[in-house]
Each structure stands twice: as C-alpha cells, then as structure tokens.
Amino acid sequence: MMHRHAVPSRNVAGALLAAVALAATPPRHRAPSAPAVVSAKLSEWKVELSEATIAAGPVTFTITNAGSIPHALEVEGERIERETPLIEPGATATLALTLKPGTYELYCPVGNDSHKKLGMETHLTVAGSGSAEAPGAVEYGTTALGGSPAPAAASVQAIRVTGGGPVIQILPGPFPFPDSAAPILQAFGDEREGLESQVKNGPYSNNVVRSRGTFAFTAWDEGAVRDSVDGVAEFATQDGAHWKLVIDRVQTKDVPHHPRFGGVILGLYYHGVTQVHTPLVPTINSAVAVWAFGHLYRNDVLVTDNAMVHVMLLSRTRRDGDFALACWDCSKNKIEELQLQILPGPGEPKFAAPGGFLFVNWEKSSSRKPAS
Incomplete structure (x- = not known):
C-alpha cells in the first residue's frame, strides 16, 4: 500500500523561489577591480592570444616575443590606439588598458605595418557587462567557439609592373655600407656566416655595367599558397649573351633570408635596418x-626550369649616372626601381655569369592595377 505524504505549501513556495533565483543569476564576471589578463605571443608571422573574448573593463596584456626579430603589439578599436615599445626576441612587455564593448584589432606595427601585412594581426571581442557570453580561454593557435569572428576574406590584389628607363647589370663586389649592416647580421644565426661572405663580394655592389632589355609581369596576392605570377624578362649581359626568363609559379617555402617567407607581397618595408x-x-x-x-634560357637554349627568382619594384636605391648605391635608408625615395635577381635552383650548377647569378635593374619602372 502506497502512502502519500503532503508537502507543506510554504516549502513548495520556497523551492519555487529558489529555482527562480537560480535561473535569474547572471553569468559570473570578474570583480570591477580585477583586470582581465590576456597573454599575447608574437612570432614570425602571427599574433596568438590566450583569450578570444573578454568582458568590458580593465585588461592587462602580457606580451612575449617568441620570435627571432623585434616586434611590438598595438591595440586598436573603439577610439583606442595604444602600442608597446619595441620588444626584443625573448623579452616580455605589458600593456594596461580599459576596453569598451566592441571588436579590437591587435597587430604588430613594426616596419610601417609590414609585419602586420605578413600576417601578424588578430582580433579580440570585448563583451558588455550584461552579455550572456562569458569570456573563454583558448589554447595558442586555436580559435575559440563564440570568440571574435574571423575577418572577412581579403579580396584578391593584383599589380602589373613594366620595366623602363636605363637597364643595368649588377656584378659581384663589396657592399658599400658594411658598418651599417654589421650589427644587424648578429641576429641571423646559421645564415650569418654566408651573409658575411657577401659583404666583401656579394650581389649588392657598385660594380655595374649598362645593359638592355625588357621586363613585364603581373602578380596576384591571394594569400597563403594561392599567390600567382606571370611574366617574361629578356636582357643582355656583359659578355653579350641573350637571356630570357619566363616566370609562371611562385615560391612559398624556404626562401632566404631570415625570417623566411615568399610568394607575392604588396607593400613591404624591409631589408636594411628593419631586421627583415x-x-x-x-x-x-x-x-x-x-x-x-x-624557366631560364641562354641564347635560346634552356638552362633550367627551376631558376629561383626574386623581383622587387622598390624605392630607388641607385643614383643616376654611375648607378652607385646612394643611400642606406632609401625607404622614402620614389618607387620606380625594378630589380630582378636569378639564382640556380637547389643542387644546380652556377650560371655562366660573374658570380654564378644574374642581377638586372630597370631604373625607371612603373606599375598599375591590371584590367580585370
């Protein structure tokens, strides 16, 4: 026989009130006096955060440079734009801010935002104090569910470059600014010895001869490994040989020198004092x-299908007349110098040219956006 026990009405009411109270309890947030702490790890070429989302209020960023060259961290958004001083490799820094709700961009501003263009940027979502979305920790290199949305995919950028003006061939010789380069070479690890040998007899010299030729190409910056290039260069060298280069695929791995990157990059501030x-x-x-x-041809005979090619349309480095290197910091000069460097592929013999490489400049070149 089943016995029923009556429950006093006041107990039922108390239970209901307790349930309502529990349901109405908002997500726990940190005390107003306790700032959030976000760890940021900087390296070539990324910014990794320990948190994808935090609550509005005070926050302290603890930044570690885990890379091999100097970096910094800038936080921008909601009328805030603050950055750390330069952080040397292995060093740390802190940045204390008070953030309103919104989405913030965090990036490395070094090199007139060149490091940012190479991929050193991410986003942080700051939720309002009444938001139901609580802050969540993430592991480095992962994306948190409910975290800041990924930025919209960038549209494809393209450039058409045409060589013009005087054409010169650069021959091996001493680098004219050895004292300026010496302190920077200290950071280059295993590559330092090879680079130091180029100080006395390398490709960037004042040993130049007049040449002739044409060069035009189109490059598409589509991100990661989707970049592409299409172009043809033809030129004569000091010995009277005729060379033709057809470039039709990008190189994205193991591109010297320190740090390594490749493909197509539009708008880059580097070399010299930048440590890039x-x-x-x-x-x-x-x-x-x-x-x-x-694909490289000499006097219409194929030399190699795997010539390693580096091209830059850059700020002018050489003066008119003798075409000697005119400046250590040339970053503010007009962008009109087109450089073409060609090296043998891995394991292939040196070219039949001084130093075993080809280095040709078009000194008055131009660029435009290609027709779609």
Whole structure:
C-alpha cells in the first residue's frame, strides 16, 4: 500500500523561489577591480592570444616575443590606439588598458605595418557587462567557439609592373655600407656566416655595367599558397649573351633570408635596418615583392626550369649616372626601381655569369592595377 505524504505549501513556495533565483543569476564576471589578463605571443608571422573574448573593463596584456626579430603589439578599436615599445626576441612587455564593448584589432606595427601585412594581426571581442557570453580561454593557435569572428576574406590584389628607363647589370663586389649592416647580421644565426661572405663580394655592389632589355609581369596576392605570377624578362649581359626568363609559379617555402617567407607581397618595408631579410640591401619600401620559379634560357637554349627568382619594384636605391648605391635608408625615395635577381635552383650548377647569378635593374619602372 502506497502512502502519500503532503508537502507543506510554504516549502513548495520556497523551492519555487529558489529555482527562480537560480535561473535569474547572471553569468559570473570578474570583480570591477580585477583586470582581465590576456597573454599575447608574437612570432614570425602571427599574433596568438590566450583569450578570444573578454568582458568590458580593465585588461592587462602580457606580451612575449617568441620570435627571432623585434616586434611590438598595438591595440586598436573603439577610439583606442595604444602600442608597446619595441620588444626584443625573448623579452616580455605589458600593456594596461580599459576596453569598451566592441571588436579590437591587435597587430604588430613594426616596419610601417609590414609585419602586420605578413600576417601578424588578430582580433579580440570585448563583451558588455550584461552579455550572456562569458569570456573563454583558448589554447595558442586555436580559435575559440563564440570568440571574435574571423575577418572577412581579403579580396584578391593584383599589380602589373613594366620595366623602363636605363637597364643595368649588377656584378659581384663589396657592399658599400658594411658598418651599417654589421650589427644587424648578429641576429641571423646559421645564415650569418654566408651573409658575411657577401659583404666583401656579394650581389649588392657598385660594380655595374649598362645593359638592355625588357621586363613585364603581373602578380596576384591571394594569400597563403594561392599567390600567382606571370611574366617574361629578356636582357643582355656583359659578355653579350641573350637571356630570357619566363616566370609562371611562385615560391612559398624556404626562401632566404631570415625570417623566411615568399610568394607575392604588396607593400613591404624591409631589408636594411628593419631586421627583415638580409641587411646587405638598403632599407626600402616596395610596391611588390615576388619570390618565384622560372624557366631560364641562354641564347635560346634552356638552362633550367627551376631558376629561383626574386623581383622587387622598390624605392630607388641607385643614383643616376654611375648607378652607385646612394643611400642606406632609401625607404622614402620614389618607387620606380625594378630589380630582378636569378639564382640556380637547389643542387644546380652556377650560371655562366660573374658570380654564378644574374642581377638586372630597370631604373625607371612603373606599375598599375591590371584590367580585370
């Protein structure tokens, strides 16, 4: 026989009130006096955050430079734009801010935003105090569910470059700014010895001869490994040989020098004092930089299908007349110098040219947006 036990009405009411109270309890947020702490790790070429979303209020960013060259962190959004001083490799810094609700961009501002263009940017969502979305931690290199939305995919950028003006061939010789480059070479690790050998006899020299030729190409910056290039260069060298280069595919891996990147990059401030790639090139701004492979012919005979090619349309580094390198920091000069460097592919013999490489400039070149 089943016995029923009556429940006093006041107990039922109390239980209901407790349930309502529990349901109405808002998500827990930090105390107003306790700032959020976000760890940021900087390296080539990314910014990784420990949090994808935080609550509005005070926040302290603890930034570690885990890369091999100096970086910094800038936070921008909701009328805030603050950045750290330059952070040396292995060092840390902090940045304390008070953030309103919104989406903030965090990036490395070094090199007139060149590091940002190379991929050192991310986003942080700051939720309002009444938001139902609580802050959540993420592991480095992951994306948190409910975190800041990924930025919209960038549209394809393209550039058409045409060589013009005097054409010169650069021959091996001493680099004219060895004292300026020496301190920067200290950071280049295993590559330092090879680069130091180029100080006395390298490709960036004042040993130049007049040449002739044409060069035009189109490059598409589509991100990651989807970049592409299409172009043809023809030129004569000091010994009277006729060379033709057809470039039709980009190179995206193991491109020297420190740090490594490749493909097509539009708008880059590097070399020289920037500690991005070899300092045995003056500091420059480029409209486009391309790392590619090409088919190389000498006097109509195929030399290789895997020539390693580096092209830059950059701020002018050489003066008129003798075409000597005119500046260590050339970044503010007009962008009109088109450089073409060609090296043998891995394991292939040196070219039949001084130094075993080809280096040709078109000194008065131009660019435009190609027709769609």
